[in-house]
Amino acid sequence: MRFANRLNYLSSNVFADMDKSKAEAISAGKTIIDLSLGSSDLSAPNVAIATIENSLHDPITHGYLLHHGTLPFREAVARWYTKRFNVEIDPQTEVLPLIGSQEGTGHFPLAILNPGEIALLCDPGYPSHAGGVYLAGGQIYTMPLLAENKFLPILADIPTSVLAKARLMVLNYPHNPTTAMASLSFFEETVKFCQKNSLVLVHDFPYADIVFDGIEIPPSILQADPNKSSSIEFFTFSKSYNMGGFRIGFAIGNAELVTALKKIKTIVDFNQYRGILKGAIAVLESSQETVKQTVAELQKRRDAFIEALNNINWLVESPKSTMYVWAKLPRSWQNKSIDFCQQLVLKTGVAVSPGAGFGKQGEGYVRFALVHNSDVLEVAVERIAGFLEKTI
Numbered sequence: 001m002r003f004a005n006r007l008n009y010l011s012s013n014v015f016a017d018m019d020k021s022k023a024e025a026i027s028a029g030k031t032i033i034d035l036s037l038g039s040s041d042l043s044a045p046n047v048a049i050a051t052i053e054n055s056l057h058d059p060i061t062h063g064y065l066l067h068h069g070t071l072p073f074r075e076a077v078a079r080w081y082t083k084r085f086n087v088e089i090d091p092q093t094e095v096l097p098l099i100g101s102q103e104g105t106g107h108f109p110l111a112i113l114n115p116g117e118i119a120l121l122c123d124p125g126y127p128s129h130a131g132g133v134y135l136a137g138g139q140i141y142t143m144p145l146l147a148e149n150k151f152l153p154i155l156a157d158i159p160t161s162v163l164a165k166a167r168l169m170v171l172n173y174p175h176n177p178t179t180a181m182a183s184l185s186f187f188e189e190t191v192k193f194c195q196k197n198s199l200v201l202v203h204d205f206p207y208a209d210i211v212f213d214g215i216e217i218p219p220s221i222l223q224a225d226p227n228k229s230s231s232i233e234f235f236t237f238s239k240s241y242n243m244g245g246f247r248i249g250f251a252i253g254n255a256e257l258v259t260a261l262k263k264i265k266t267i268v269d270f271n272q273y274r275g276i277l278k279g280a281i282a283v284l285e286s287s288q289e290t291v292k293q294t295v296a297e298l299q300k301r302r303d304a305f306i307e308a309l310n311n312i313n314w315l316v317e318s319p320k321s322t323m324y325v326w327a328k329l330p331r332s333w334q335n336k337s338i339d340f341c342q343q344l345v346l347k348t349g350v351a352v353s354p355g356a357g358f359g360k361q362g363e364g365y366v367r368f369a370l371v372h373n374s375d376v377l378e379v380a381v382e383r384i385a386g387f388l389e390k391t392i
């Protein structure tokens with residue numbers, strides 16, 4: 001069978017190889033502790049479940065949800081956003097519901113890039129950012145995120161020849177996988193840079209709520225671009241509200257960019273079930289107590305996991321945000337993150353993500369997702385300790 005060339009880019013996927021190793025470990029009888037995916041094990045808020053349940057009995061919710069979702073949803077989003085970030089949002093033109101943030105970042109390049117035009121992406125970065133550019137026939141210029149630069153890109157390093165063909169930049173802070181955070185002043189610098197170089201700026205913002213130790217509320221890109229001249233931001237209910245399976249998120253930003261994305265979505269989907277939008281409104285309008293509980297639980301897991309790693313002499317900095325730990329591999333495993341993860345899951349059943357799966361600069365690291373309770377995380381570290389003893 002002959003397939004389109006774009007499939008070539010999409011089929012070589014480190015995570016698919018990891019899935020094969022996981023399946024092999026299961027057939028060999030290993031008990032899996034899966035820390036490879038950022039899919040929360042915690043429950044969606046009761047208010048979301050009850051609202052969606054009630055909606056199911058109302059036939060009005062059973063039909064297609066056309067255009068850009070419902071006005072009550074866009075209004076609830078705009079109110080939530082303005083209360084939090086103090087930037088006014090027009091719910092008619094500046095908000096768009098998404099089937100998750102991944103859907104938004106995956107489709108958005110189709111609205112911006114002509115074939116051959118360049119998108120500036122972070123390396124390491126979230127795989128759908130690159131996937132969307134491939135789907136649009138664009139080219140990728142990667143901005144290395146290095147520990148010595150606090151995992152922020154150095155904008156001055158982007159060559160002028162690249163900028164001449166670039167149309168789009170994608171950022172994501174708090175960052176998956178490095179867990180780094182960005183300041184408002186960094187965003188202001190980036191907005192100016194994008195304006196100067198006629199770039200559309202995308203900010204993927206799934207971890208807006210997931211910050212620890214009571215510090216720093218992460219800034220929104222629109223605080224740095226309050227006139228929304230060239231920016232669009234993607235939010236999700238998957239992390240703050242443990243609603244990953246419900247597939248709901250939203251874009252907020254420049255009205256023309258929102259309309260452009262809406263045109264693409266009109267071709268590929270009819271939005272999600274109306275009841276899910278109602279559930280999402282209910283959680284946005286709730287006290288946000290469940291968000292606090294989720295953050296407290298993740299912080300507890302982070303502390304237990306980092307302490308356990310330190311106790312086996314794997315020294316890792318404690319993340320200030322996200323649901324991940326980004327750990328530099330022990331010296332004997334440097335530059336072998338895929339090998340490390342495959343052998344680890346085959347020998348111990350502990351599944352983690354190889355840094356190389358997030359880009360070239362991710363090599364030398366692994367990412368642990370804190371998606372089990374502290375007791376299970378401690379068992380995972382015991383198994384890792386046994387593995388390291390035998391392999392170092």
Ligand SMILES: Cc1ncc(COP(=O)(O)O)c(C=O)c1O
Pocket residue numbers: 038099100101102103126172176204206235236237238244248249
């Ligand atoms: C940076 C980033 N973007 C998008 C997503 C996916 O979000 P959603 O469930 O809303 O598609 C994730 C999930 O891990 C993520 O880390």
